[in-house]
Amino acid sequence: MFRSLLVANRGEVAVRIARAARDAGVRAVGIVSSADQGASWTEEFDEVVCVGGPAPAESYLRMSAIVQAARQTGCAAVHPGWGFLAENARFAALCEQNGLTFIGPAPSTMERMGLKWPSKVAMRAAGLDLTPGSDGLLTDVDEAVRVAQEVGYPVILKADAGGGGRGMRICRTEAEVREAFPSARAEATAAFGNGALFLEKFVTGGRHIEVQIIGDRFGRAVHLFERDCSVQRNHQKLIEESPSPALSAEERTELGARAAQAAAAIGYVGAGTIEFLAAPETGRLSFMEMNTRLQVEHPVTEMVTGIDIVREQLRIAAGGAVGFTQDGVSLEGHSIECRINAEDPSDGFRPTPGTLDEFSIPLDLGPGRVRVDTHVREGAEVPPYYDSLIAKVIVHAADRPQAIETMKRTLGGARITGVSTTIPLHLAVLGSDEFTSGNYDTRSIPGWPA
């Protein structure tokens, strides 16, 4: 195991990793921006290095400053957390060049999975289904029209290097494809320096189901079952749970096995998540993308499997093997996570930075267990420079109704003042018939007016 580890992140995930490091007997070094200097969460670290100014580009995204911080504090490894540099293959490569172990897959794997089309090709070859669409990148608008006719309208044009919706166009007719193609290409070229486009059948609604996988250097990959993340707002997940209420036991086992096989086929090392879209009506699961990092919602998987995913990441990065066999992974009970963001859900989810005058979340209102992952406490500042996640409340109970009940009681008893939070939204969702029935999709938030 490493003697020292640098956590290249801030806030909740930094605390999560620092604790896992401590449990493994590893000295944890943190980085901060000048805005985070002295924040209470930095007390979790044995040592903290300030790497720059408040804006992410001045600090948490400064690859060379972070690598320098790791070198001068005697760290052997770097954990990127999520967000910031977590899926930046260049950062992973810079770490390796400087003799630091990057806790994640190989830079080449990150690079391939970071581009939409190469990742789809790799996963199709590894046996996963894709949403019907073009076989590769489109050469011209005529090919786009031909593929659209084959798969049927509506279709969506996507940029290979895409992100943030740029270069993306939904088309319902041939005329719309002909009109959208050049502008989507120009937009993608301007935004990403890469104008390559592909086309897929446009699926509205459906469910977002993702499988947690872990692979090691010895070619082995196992899955830790799935998470259902269908309660979303603008592609931002709000509530996640495991297992998915939309899968039968057979479907669950089959999906997990296929995901683990795919991970093994691409030689995946470390923890990763393969995201699928379950089509409305048919329930057919097609590969969407792979996230080559720890996910925000990983605790629900930890709760139902009893496996510490960050601990596994450290073990595998240090050259170890996956610490269990597939048969040794069982799913027990039901877990739900609610993301508590400092946002005002009744005012268009406007972020509300500020000082937490009160911050308490009860842990003992049962019937299930409660886990709170947070980096804040009463009196802490929520700075305006970073994302609005202040806590994750995770519950684990014998079944889904009991998990929902535990979450309702816990959030109902939480006292957080000084900033607005998404708790009212969570309570509305948890209390809705749609959510309790398990029958909803990503188009709307169950129990919350659009």
Next chain:
Amino acid sequence: MSVPNHHLDLRLSEEEGILILRAPDVGYFTAPLTRGAVVAPGMQAGALQRLEGAAALRIPEGVRGAVISDPSERVLAPVGYGDVLYRVDPASAGEAMQDEGEADDVGAGLVLVSEQSGRVWHRPGPGEDPFCAPGDVLEEGAAVCLIEVMKTFSTVPYRATRGLPARARVVRWLAADGGDVQKGDPILGLEPA
């Protein structure tokens, strides 16, 4: 140590009349100025070795005075962005920045100034003792330091000119070892012996 390929200004803040100069980036801080060194804008004040190479650290605009903090004992001291590298007392500037040619009697002190611009070295060679140290008495012609100008080293002798007495006692260094001076910058603080 690689050759500095560019300059970074130290970050400036102020606390109770003392100027605080902070690290502009993460890296190994090296070749610091010593306590008592007199600083002025544009002067080099050590270097920072970063992943992308070494950068010379410069005194930013608006900073004149004497360093009142001790240098790190480590040759390559790891520092983070914003760490305090120097504390500078601007009140010492009047005493130390006499650069108009005449060595005025300031309080108990006299000042030997540099006749030319260059880099001051306190020692005849690495690892050797300095030419002079606080408490030493200097007489006409005694070697004070070396000055490096365009890779040429010359000895700076003590001269009883510009109001300096025939014999003077060294009080402190005002130019850092390896520090850059301009013509007229102070090198030594002295008192009559």
